[in-house]
Amino acid sequence: MRTRFLTVFVIVMLLAGQLQAQIKVSGKVLESGTLYPVSGAHVSLGKQITATDVTGAFEFETFETGKLFLQVTAVGYQPSTKSVEVDTDSKGNQITVYLSEESQRLDEVVVTATRTENRISNIPGRIELISPEKLQLTSNQSIDEVISLLPGIQVSRSFGLFSHKSTVSMRGMSSKEQARTLVLVDGVPVNKADGGSVNWNLISMLDVERVEVVKGPGSALYGGNAMGGVINIIRKKPSVNPEASLGLSYGTYNTRGIKANAGSSLKSGFYWSAGAFFRDSDGYITQSWADQQANPYIVPSTFEEKMLGLRAGYRKTERFEAGIDISVFDDRRETGEKVNQLHGNTTDHDTYSLRSVFSGKEGLWNWNASLFYLHERYKRVSEWQKDDYTWYDVLSVREDYGLLSGLSREFGLHTFSAGFDLRNGAVDASDIYYTSTDQVDNKGKIRFLGFYIQDQLNFFDGRMQLVAGLRYDYSVFYDGAFIIHQPSAETNFMNQYQFSDQSNQTWGALSPRISIQFKPDDSFRLYGGYSRGFRPSVLDDLCRSGRVRGGFKVARPDLKPEFIDNIEIGADFKPATWMKISASAYYSMGSDFLYYVSTGDSIDMGFGNRPIMIRSNISSVEIYGIESEVTFSPYNFLNFFGTYAYTSSRIKKYSAENAVANVDLTGKYLTDIPGHAVSFGTFYRSDWVNIGLTGRFTGKMFINDQNIFDDIVGSNQYPATMTVDLKIQREFYRHLNVALSIQNLLDTKVYESQGAVGPGRFIVVEVTGKLWQKKVE
C-alpha cells in the first residue's frame, strides 16, 4: 500500500513540472469606515474560493488574464463584487475591498446541499455553516466539538481530547451512532463501512476552512448514512504564495502539541502543501471515584497522536483542476486501566488515506470526480484483573475506497445534475485472547452502487426555488464470516452464531426528495419538503459478535437497511439588516430501524451477567422536533447567536424479529438524545484582541433502551449539563498569534457515558508563528 501511495505521489510531482505558470492576485478586505481588517471573509475569483486571514489578507493564483470578477462575502457585511483587471505582472494584481454593513447575511456559497455551488438562501432546506470566524474564535480542540454549537447537533465526546471515539449526530438520531450521519471531507465520505464511525481525531482544526451541515435526510444525493443529515468539512486550499507556520501549545494535564504547515504554488501551476502535528498528554483519571476505590488498576487516560499530510495538485483555470492528498495518522490512547501490559488498555489507530479530486468545466457542463482510499489498522488492547487475569487484543484492518462522480448543466431556469457513486468497504478482524485459547475472526465486504438525478428550478425571478431528486442504491454484502477457533468459556456461548461461505446478501434503496421554497425578498423565505434517507447495516453488525456497551451482541448477516421518511418546514426572517431568525420543524418516521434487542440469554463477561443482544430491524420509530436560531450583530465587530432545539425520538411500534426476550419497547425513548438543547455565544473582534465566548446546555438523555434505572448513574437519564467556553486571541507584529482557550470554564461535571468523568476545565495556550509569509500591503 505504501508503494502505491508513493507511486501516485511521484507521478503527480513529475507531471506538475510540465505545467504552465500562474499569476497571483492578492489583496485585503477591510471594513468600510473603520478600516478594520475583516477576517474569515469568503473571497471568490472565478471558480476559486478562499478566506481572509486575521489581517484581512487573501491570495489567489490564476492562469487567466484580463477582466475577472472578485466576490467577497462575510458575516455582518454586504457582499461585494468588483471587476478586476488581471495582468501578468503579479505586483499589479493587489486589490483592497471595503465591505459595508450587510443586508444579506449568512448567505454563503455552499456545495453540499445540491452537489453544485449554490447560495444558502437559494436552497429549500436547512443548511448551516460553521464560518471561519467561528472556527477561529471557539476554544474547542477538535472540529466535532465546534459543530455542536449548531442547533440540534449532538456530539458525544465524553473525555474531550482523550476520547478515542467521537460521534456527531442530528435530527433525533442517537449520539452514540455515527452511521446515521454522513460525514464528508472535501465531498468525500469518511464514515467507515465497518462501523459507520468517523475518526474525528485525524481531522486537524488547522486544515479546516469551513463546515457545511445539511440537516435532514440527504440520501437522494449521497446514498447511505445520510439519514440525519450530511456534514461536509471543507479544508483550506493551499496558499498561492509560499508560507509556513509553526504552532506550539501547552495545556491542562501537561498536554503538549506542535504543528507545522507549509505550502506554496509553483510557476508551472502545480501547488503543494504539507502539514504535520504531534500532540500528547499525561492525561487524567476518567473513572468515577467509586471505581477508583474499587479498582486498584486504574491509571490516567493518556494519549499520543501524530499526523502527516501532503497535498499536491494542478489547477489550470476553471476548465480543469486536479488534486491529490495523502495523509498518515497514528495515535495511541490509553483508556485508564493497567494491569500487566506496558500501556495497559489502549486503542491504536494507524490510518492511511489517499484522496484525489478532479473537476472541470466544458461549455455549460460542469463535472467532477473523486477517488478515495482509506486504510485503517485498528488495535485495541483489553486487560483486567477480576477473579483472574484476562487479556485480549482486537486487531482490525478496515478498508474503504470508491469513486464519486457528478455532472451538471444549466438549461434556462433548470440546473440538471446526475452522477454515480461506487463505494466499497471491507473489514478483516480478530479478537486474539492470550489468557485463554480463543481466537474470534470476523470479516466481510460490502459494495454500494448508486445513481442519482436532480433538477433545481429557479423561477418567478428567483422568488421560488424547487429541488427534486431521486437516487437508487444497490448493495451487496459478501465474503462474510464469523468463526471461533479453540473456544473456551470466554467465547463458547457464541458457537451457535458462527457462519461462513454465506450467500451474498443484496438489497436496493430508492431515495426521493422534493422541496420548494418561497422567497419574496431577501428578508424572508419559507420552505418545505419531503425526503427519504436510509443507512445500510454496518459490517460490524453483519459479521462481528462481541462486546458492546451494556452487553454482548451477536452478528447477524441478514440485516436489511433502515429508512426514514422526513417532512420539514422552515423559515428565515430578517427583521433588520443586523438580525436573523431561523426556525425549522420536522417530523420523521423511521421504518425497519436497526436496534439492539435482547436474545433472552445472558453472559458473564467478568463483571456479572449481561444480556446477549442482536441487531434487529424493529418496526417503527417516530421522531419530531424543532430547531431555531437567532443571530444578531449590533456592531460589525460584535456578533451574538443563540439556538434552541427540541427533539422527541420514540419507538412507536416494537415488534423485533427473532427477539426471544419478553421486552416491549413500544413508547420508549431512543437513547442518548437530549430532549432540549441550547447553544449560545458571542464573538468580538478588534485590532487589539479577538474574543469568543460560547456555551451549550444539553438536556437529559435516556441511558438504556428500556428507559430503566441505571445503577451507575443512579437514574434512568443522564443529568442535564451546561458548559461555557472562552477563547482570547491576539496577534503580535503580524507574525505571532497567541491564543488562550478555556473549555468548560465553570468546570461542570459532564456525564455522557456511564460513570465516566469528563476532563473538566481544560486550558490551552497556543502560540503560532508565521515563519514565512509574503506580506500583502
Added chain:
Amino acid sequence: MIQRIAFLVFIMFFVGCSKTEEERIKPMIVMKTGDFTIDGSSVPVGGKLSFGITAIEGSAPITNLRIRRIAGGKTITELDKGLYIPQGGLDYTFNAVKSAEAIETWTFMVMNANRDTTQFSLTVLLGEGSAYGPVLHFPSIIIGMQNHSSLPQYLDLHSGALYTSTSVSGHEAAIDMVGFVYQTGGVMSPTLCCPAYSGSSSVTGHYPAITNWVTRNSTLYDYYTSDNQLISEAQFDGAANDSLLVSAYKPGNVSGLCKYAYAGRVIPFKTEDGKYGMIKMKRSDIDTDGVMEFEVKIQP
C-alpha cells in the same frame, strides 16, 4: 528545496526498519511428584487428587493454565486461568476429588503470550472403596455488612472464625469471605466476595483495607447453581459427607463475587486451597449496615 524536503520526510515516514524474526521457544511443563497425584495413580471415589504443576515460560510470559478432566466420555474444564508470569515460571497446586469413573484423563495446558502452548496428560484410575469424608458444619454464622458498626465482617470459612476490622490484623491470610450490599441490576444485592476479587464492584471498594493485604485469598462461588437454585435447602441439610459438596460445585460458572445471596439460596464454593463447601443463606439484609446469617458446610 522545500518540496524535496517534504518528499524526503514522507519517504522516511513510510520506510521503517523491519524486525528480525527471533526463534520462539514454547513453554514447558513438568509435573511434580512426591505427595502429588502421578500418572497411573489409583484413587477411590471421593479421594483427594492433588496436582503439582510447574512450567517455564519459553519466549514470552505465561498467560494461561488450563486443566481438564476427561471421564466417562465427558470433558470438563476444571480450571481455565488467566495469568501473567513474565519470568520465574509457574508453580501451581490444583486439588480435586476423584469421581466414580473408572478412568480419568487429566490434561494440563500452559500457554504463553505468543500463544504457544504445551500440554501434559496423565491418567488416574478408580481405587477400591470410598474416600468421601466428613464435613465441618457451622450452623450459624452472622457477619455484618460493610457499614455495620459492631459485628465482625471477615470470615475464615475453614474454621468459621470471625474477625473485625481490628482483630483481622495478622489473620489476613486466613480470610476467605466478606459480605456487602450494593446496587446492581436495579436492585440492592446482598453479595459474597473473596478478598482477591477486583473490579468495578470489588471487595476493595467496600473494604478498602484489603487493598494492602499481602495475601488475598480467592474463593470461587458457583453463582450459576445459586442463581438457578439447583441445590435445595433440604439437600444441604441432608449432606452428611462431602459427596454433595464436591458434586454441587460446577467450575464452568464461578466467580469470586456472588450476587443476589438471598435467604434460602445454597451456594457451592471452592476455597483457594481446594476445599469444597456450601453456604446456605438464612438471612440477608439489603442495608449496608445490615447483617447476613448463614450456615456453612466445608471439607475439613
